[in-house]
Amino acid sequence: MRHQIDRQIQIIEFPGFHYANCNCLLIEDDVHCLIETGFNESELEDLQKLPVQLIVNSHGHSDHCRYNYIFPESKILMHPSEHAMVSSGEAYLKEFAFDKLVGQEWLELFLQAMHYRPIQVDGDLQDGQELCTGRCRFQVLHMPGHSAGHCCFIFPEQGFVFTSDIEFSEFGPWYGMVHSSVSDQLSSLDRLAAIGADYYISGHHASVVRDPGGHRLRAYRNIILERQRRVAKLLYGGHSTVEDIARDLPIYRRLPNPKPIFWAYELMMVYHHLVYLEEQGYAGHDGHTWFPTKTGISAEQLSI
Ligand SMILES: [Zn+2]
Incomplete structure (x- = not known):
């Protein structure tokens, strides 16, 4: 399903939520540009007819x-922190820590389900970089947290930000990779809120998100802080390893299927919350053993 939002720009919306697709933008200008290529298969035939010269991937x-592979003539841009994971299936799995956390039998299945293909990146995206396709201009915002090189794109004339996986579906905030970060994710959300865009284009689910009072962005942020409080409570309640804390499912509460995959996500996100507690001075660790650094108080008394 496509929506024209400007003379040059269309949203290619993916209906519903699916783990291997996303909402994309098509810019038909002097340079034909796609932002993301996770569109529905039904769009392929039409899009293949276009002379797409530039693909910009948020991460x-x-x-x-x-x-991406459908457009071999197109130049592909991505933040340098993402280049390693798209270079090979092995590197991709390693960035998810699946080489350590998931049984061998799931690895190939995961790559297949995600439709993984290695990508040859042609150039970098950097924070503040301006991209111009002719009449249309947009700027790169490096917004890490979800992944280390996650980028959003601001369209100043049109008044929106393409927020990619700062997305407003039920899937919720996700920061389960080796180089994900809770503190980066929170900073990115604060930066996005400060921009005060007229609307967002989310990478998943309903594409256009209007949030004039900032309620949806705050609710999204609060989900992360609620998880942070649950992890802190478990740590201050005597749980001392990532596994031990993750067993209480402070992130997902109920583990979705396939459970071995979501268990790995749970472990990684618990780990990133512990790192954030450490950054705030509330936790320390000795190897794999984590401990509270504020004594004589409960987790509820921490200002998280
Ligand atoms: Zn993502």
């Missing part, structure tokens, strides 16, 4: 780069 997750 390296396969649901955002799925059909």
Whole structure:
């Protein structure tokens, strides 16, 4: 489903939520540009007829780069922190820590389900970089947290930000990779809120998100802080390893299927919350053993 939002720009909306697809933008200008290629298969035939010269990927997750390979003549841009994970299936799995956390039998299945294909990146995206396709201009915002090189794109004339995986679906905030970060994710959300865009284009689910009072962005942020409080409570209640804390499912509460995959996500996100507690001075660790650094108080008394 496509919506024209400007003379040059169309949203290619993916209906519903699917783990291997996303909402994309098509810019038909002097340069034909796609932002993301995780569109629905039904769009392929039409899009293949276009002379797409530029693909801009917000990050390296396969649901955002799925059909890059359909446009072999196109130049592909991505933040340098994402280049390693798109270079090989092995590197991709390693960035998810699946080489350590998931049984061998799931690895190939995961790559297949994600429609993983290695990508040859032609150039970098950097914070503040301006991209011009002719009449249309947009700027790169490096917004890490979800992944280390996750980028959003601001369209100043049109008044929106393409927020990619700062997305407002039920899937919720996700920062389960080796180089994800809770503090980066929170900073990115604060930066996005300060921009005060007229609307957002989310990478998943309903594409256009209007949030004039900032309620949806705050609710999204609060989900992360609620998880942070649950992890802190478990740590201050005597749980001392990532596994021990994750067993209480402070992130997902109920583990979705396939459970071995979401268990790995739970472990990684618990780990990143512990790192954030450490950054705030509330936790320390000795190897794999984590401990509270404020004594004589409960987790509720921490200002998280
Ligand atoms: Zn992603």
